[in-house]
Amino acid sequence: MLFLKIFQILLFIGLVGGTFYFAFKKFKEIYDNIMMGQAEKINSTLGFRIKSMLLIAFGQKKMFKLTFAALLHLVIYVSFCITQIELLEIFIDGLTGSHRIIYHAVENIPFLHTLYLVVINFIEILSLLTFFVTIIFILRRTTFKVERFQKPELKGWPWKDALLILAFELTLITFIFLMNGADSALHIKEHGEGYGFFLSSAIGGMLQSLPSGLLQALERIGWWGHLCMVMGFILYLPYSKHLHILLAFPNTFFTRPEPKGEIHNMPAIQHEVQSMIDPSFVVPASDGEVKFGAKDVYDLSWKNLLDAYTCTECGRCTAACPANQTGKKLSPRKIMMDTRDRMEEIAACKKEHGPEFVDNKSLLGDYITGEELRACTTCNACVEECPVNISPLSIIIELRRNLIMEASDSPAEWNNIFANLENNQAPWQFSPNDRLNWTEELN
Numbered sequence: 001m002l003f004l005k006i007f008q009i010l011l012f013i014g015l016v017g018g019t020f021y022f023a024f025k026k027f028k029e030i031y032d033n034i035m036m037g038q039a040e041k042i043n044s045t046l047g048f049r050i051k052s053m054l055l056i057a058f059g060q061k062k063m064f065k066l067t068f069a070a071l072l073h074l075v076i077y078v079s080f081c082i083t084q085i086e087l088l089e090i091f092i093d094g095l096t097g098s099h100r101i102i103y104h105a106v107e108n109i110p111f112l113h114t115l116y117l118v119v120i121n122f123i124e125i126l127s128l129l130t131f132f133v134t135i136i137f138i139l140r141r142t143t144f145k146v147e148r149f150q151k152p153e154l155k156g157w158p159w160k161d162a163l164l165i166l167a168f169e170l171t172l173i174t175f176i177f178l179m180n181g182a183d184s185a186l187h188i189k190e191h192g193e194g195y196g197f198f199l200s201s202a203i204g205g206m207l208q209s210l211p212s213g214l215l216q217a218l219e220r221i222g223w224w225g226h227l228c229m230v231m232g233f234i235l236y237l238p239y240s241k242h243l244h245i246l247l248a249f250p251n252t253f254f255t256r257p258e259p260k261g262e263i264h265n266m267p268a269i270q271h272e273v274q275s276m277i278d279p280s281f282v283v284p285a286s287d288g289e290v291k292f293g294a295k296d297v298y299d300l301s302w303k304n305l306l307d308a309y310t311c312t313e314c315g316r317c318t319a320a321c322p323a324n325q326t327g328k329k330l331s332p333r334k335i336m337m338d339t340r341d342r343m344e345e346i347a348a349c350k351k352e353h354g355p356e357f358v359d360n361k362s363l364l365g366d367y368i369t370g371e372e373l374r375a376c377t378t379c380n381a382c383v384e385e386c387p388v389n390i391s392p393l394s395i396i397i398e399l400r401r402n403l404i405m406e407a408s409d410s411p412a413e414w415n416n417i418f419a420n421l422e423n424n425q426a427p428w429q430f431s432p433n434d435r436l437n438w439t440e441e442l443n
């Protein structure tokens with residue numbers, strides 16, 4: 001018995017330690033990928049940052065633009081947060097070889113005992129609700145075919161990723177009820193009643209006719225199965241869109257304080273215009289070295305790259321995008337997914353061939369085409385809709401600047417407009433001196 005206990009403690013430490021080691025390695029890689037971006041100063045106060053994070057990530061404020069989906073998501077979100085309490089007991093049991101250590105510690109302290117029962121019952125009710133909500137989420141993708149989940153960019157791995165994590169959740173909840181149900185059945189056999197957990201006592205009542213040895217085995221299968229699912233989830237998280245459950249917090253913390261969709265000037269262009277207006281203005285020599293816009297992920301800012309890793313692939317941006325709605329190739333969700341995929345590709349190449357390796361590919365061209373970028377109306381709907389304050393528009397603007405100003409890749413109609421802007425300070429072909437001609441016929 002003692003040998004089995006020690007074996008289980010060692011297995012627990014090995015499993016948890018190994019999981020955190022490999023998860024940490026991958027999270028570090030993601031951090032390095034984000035930091036390959038350019039510097040960007042977020043000019044916000046600490047108060048603004050905390051408020052954004054509490055309202056948007058913690059409070060799920062923007063989710064409620066779609067009430068039904070938000071309520072479903074809220075069940076999973078609250079359940080995920082609260083079940084960590086039971087996980088804490090599992091961790092202590094795993095490390096010490098004890099069984100329901102918190103239950104036994106508070107058993108004779110009425111207030112804490114009641115509190116413990118309330119918490120575990122709440123977890124069980126939430127787990128049951130989560131089970132049904134997860135099934136609804138699967139049906140929304142597979143049977144009801146909600147339109148934003150049927151777009152081309154979700155084909156292949158993103159589709160499997162979404163379903164895999166839902167299957168994960170169902171399995172994990174099944175293990176929780178197996179563990180608590182079998183444990184309750186044993187408790188009923190020994191003490192004539194369950195622990196006082198409403199749902200698992202009911203399951204325990206149904207299982208109590210099974211032999212004690214089998215119940216103990218089922219409890220252990222549930223316990224270890226639950227733990228393996230949690231560890232598997234931690235390992236899988238950095239490879240999945242579900243990374244948003246962590247990154248939504250820093251991403252909303254670093255929300256840009258400027259009005260959504262504000263387009264920043266390019267200093268080099270600003271200087272050029274200044275020198276045209278004021279001949280005494282001296283254009284800084286460094287402007288000659290400037291590269292316009294972004295061709296690859298290295299040219300984007302760290303905030304753009306954090307946005308990409310935070311994207312939940314929910315498609316609310318794409319559903320609201322007028323370009324996408326009118327059949328254009330542009331999907332703001334795809335812009336975010338491509339940016340993340342490109343970072344992952346670079347990281348994989350560097351791992352295989354060394355840090356100096358250049359693969360001669362780029363985000364612009366190999367992932368995102370000019371056709372997609374030109375379709376953007378800069379309407380800002382994608383930014384407005386995103387539940388975690390991501391700006392696909394910011395990436396589109398940077399790539400389009402590069403496309404036009406570095407690669408000179410713009411349609412003839414646009415070139416005429418650019419020439420007019422340069423020469424006439426307006427998109428039309430009239431001299432600035434003729435601007436008020438239309439008023440001559442007025443009284």
Ligand code: SF4
Pocket residue numbers: 317320321322323324330331332375376377378379380381382383392393396
């Ligand atoms: S800003 Fe561009 S990408 Fe975003 S919704 Fe509008 S058209 Fe679509």
Ligand code: SF4
Pocket residue numbers: 310311312313314315316317318332333336385386387388390392
């Ligand atoms: S950018 Fe935002 S709205 Fe668009 S798919 Fe990602 S999380 Fe959803």
